[in-house]
Amino acid sequence: MDLFDYQNLLLFTARFVLGITFILHGWPKIKKPMGMAPWLKSMRFPAPELMSVIVAVVEFFGGIAILLGVYTQLPALLIVFNMLVATFVRKISNKDKWVGGYELDLSLLALALLIAMYGPGEWTL
Numbered sequence: 265m266d267l268f269d270y271q272n273l274l275l276f277t278a279r280f281v282l283g284i285t286f287i288l289h290g291w292p293k294i295k296k297p298m299g300m301a302p303w304l305k306s307m308r309f310p311a312p313e314l315m316s317v318i319v320a321v322v323e324f325f326g327g328i329a330i331l332l333g334v335y336t337q338l339p340a341l342l343i344v345f346n347m348l349v350a351t352f353v354r355k356i357s358n359k360d361k362w363v364g365g366y367e368l369d370l371s372l373l374a375l376a377l378l379i380a381m382y383g384p385g386e387w388t389l
Contacts, residue, residue: 271382271385272385272386272387274385275378275379275382275383275384275385275387276333276385276387278375278378278379279330279331279333279336279379279384279385280331281375282327282330282331282340282343282372282375282376282379283327283328283329283330283331283332284327284331285327285372286323286324286326286327286330286343286372287323287324287327287328287331288327289323289327290320290321290322290323290324290325290326290327291324293316293319293320293323293324294320294321294324297316297317297320298313298316298317299316300312300315300316300319300320301313301315301316304316307353307354319346322339322342322343322346323343323346325339326339326340326342326343327339330343330376330379330384332388332389333384333385333387333388333389334388334389336379336383336384336388337379337380337383337384340376340377340379340380341376341380343372343373343376344373344376344377344380347369347370347372347373347376348373350369351366351369351370351373
């Protein structure tokens with residue numbers, strides 16, 4: 265059996281892990297969409313209230329879209345951007361350690377990049 269025979273299983277697994285992770289991380293932000301605004305303001309982000317809502321929507325609804333395989337590549341690309349900002353603005357600039365710091369962020373970024381580049385695979389709604 266060839267590795268390409270497992271491509272749909274790989275993409276589904278990546279979508280499942282990434283989708284569930286962002287649904288779970290996005291749910292508290294959807295319940296309180298302005299919750300990140302004070303932190304974003306302290307980091308000098310422009311329009312922190314708007315950015316807080318955008319992050320909540322991208323994480324929660326993007327996670328649902330990725331999990332279901334519906335319009336997958338755009339949410340995956342937005343999550344790549346989200347994770348780049350989270351990793352480089354917050355974690356690396358604070359000199360966080362790799363383990364217990366930003367290894368999870370980069371792993372999620374890699375999964376999102378994989379899905380953005382290869383699409384959802386054949387196992388979708």
